[in-house]
Amino acid sequence: MAELFAAGQQxxxxxxxxxxxxxxxxxxxxxxxxxxxxxxANVSFAVLGxxxxxxxxxxxxxxxxxxxxxxxxxxxxxxNGYEVKKIVTTCPHCxxxxxxxxxxxxxxxxxxxxxxxxxxxxxEGKISIEGGKFKGKRITFHxxxxxxRANGVYExxxxxxxxxxxxxxxxxxxxxxxxxxxxxxxxxxKEPEKGDxxxxxxxxxxALETQPEIIAAACPFCNTMMTDGVxxxxxxxxxxxxxxxxLIANAEDL
Numbered sequence: 001m002a003e004l005f006a007a008g009q010q011x012x013x014x015x016x017x018x019x020x021x022x023x024x025x026x027x028x029x030x031x032x033x034x035x036x037x038x039x040x041a042n043v044s045f046a047v048l049g050x051x052x053x054x055x056x057x058x059x060x061x062x063x064x065x066x067x068x069x070x071x072x073x074x075x076x077x078x079x080n081g082y083e084v085k086k087i088v089t090t091c092p093h094c095x096x097x098x099x100x101x102x103x104x105x106x107x108x109x110x111x112x113x114x115x116x117x118x119x120x121x122x123x124e125g126k127i128s129i130e131g132g133k134f135k136g137k138r139i140t141f142h143x144x145x146x147x148x149r150a151n152g153v154y155e156x157x158x159x160x161x162x163x164x165x166x167x168x169x170x171x172x173x174x175x176x177x178x179x180x181x182x183x184x185x186x187x188x189x190k191e192p193e194k195g196d197x198x199x200x201x202x203x204x205x206x207a208l209e210t211q212p213e214i215i216a217a218a219c220p221f222c223n224t225m226m227t228d229g230v231x232x233x234x235x236x237x238x239x240x241x242x243x244x245x246x247l248i249a250n251a252e253d254l
Contacts, residue, residue: 001046001082011046013038013117014079016089016098019054020220026227027090027220033249034090034114041126045088051078055097062186069105072097076107090114090245092146092219093184099151113147115156115218115244122163132251135165139247140212142171142203142226143178144219157218157244164251169210179203181225188221204229208239215241 004011015038020027038045056071079087087109089095099111112120121127139161147153154175161168173179182192182199192198204226207215215230217223220243227241242250 001048002051004046005082010083011044012086013043013045014082014084014087015045015047016055016087016091016094017047017052018089018091018094018220021090022052024220024224026223030090030220030223030243030245033243034245036249037118037121037127037245041121043121043126048078048082055094056101057093057097058186058189060097060101061184068101072102072105072107076102076105079107079109084109086110086112088112088114088117090218090220090243092144092151093221096146096150113151113153113156113218115147115160116153118244118248119156119159122160127248129160129163129248129251130165132164134214134247134251137164137166137214138169138210138212139164139166139214139216140169140171140207140210141174141216141218142181142207142222143174144217144222145178145180145184147218148178149176157216160244160248161216164247166214169212171206171210173203173206179206181219181222183221183225188224198229198232200225200229201232204233208233208235212239214247215239216244216247217241218244 017031021031053071053074056068060068087098095113141157181203215226223241230236230239
């Protein structure tokens with residue numbers, strides 16, 4: 001973004017990479033898959049790079065409002081300095097925070113989750129994914145809490161899966177009845193409390209009941225939790241966990 005701004009150019013979209021997409025080895029693959037699609041569709045986009053800080057979601061959800069506001073204000077100052085209008089992110093936590101929490105602190109932007117943005121690209125004919133290598137595959141979709149219940153986005157990811165000519169099979173707990181993967185609210189960064197079963201194992205069991213070949217996710221945290229759940233059930237040889245962006249990037253080998 002700094003380079004473009006210095007050259008007097010303004011990209012259409014700021015791609016907010018997020019902490020997971022920047023630092024987690026598994027999530028980096030989702031970032032690369034999404035960028036591959038953006039380049040293929042000739043989208044004018046930029047990233048903040050080292051100027052991007054955490055949105056502050058984990059701090060806020062863990063109860064540290066002071067740290068959240070410090071992180072948010074820093075990000076808002078940077079984005080307003082670049083006159084950012086539209087943001088797209090692959091993380092529902094970033095999506096929810098940027099969309100719903102930042103306006104109160106002076107950062108008002110059009111914020112889209114990458115599944116919404118990909119659906120737009122499809123509708124505009126900028127990408128096409130019919131009849132790729134996922135044709136006929138059994139795919140179940142796990143609704144991320146901050147995409148589904150918090151923001152009511154249920155259809156965009158499902159529409160993309162259907163467009164792959166895949167067979168979408170729903171879990172008993174889906175959409176408004178979706179079950180958390182266990183990572184939200186800062187839980188990603190701590191050990192679980194004592195109990196009979198971890199939430200991610202419970203959710204993975206629900207996914208496996210649909211006998212899927214692929215568990216589709218749309219959140220880097222969910223991806224980690226569901227992958228761990230699949231490993232705990234020793235099913236990694238037959239079931240893979242993939243982000244929607246990876247499915248689309250790999251469908252046609254973009």
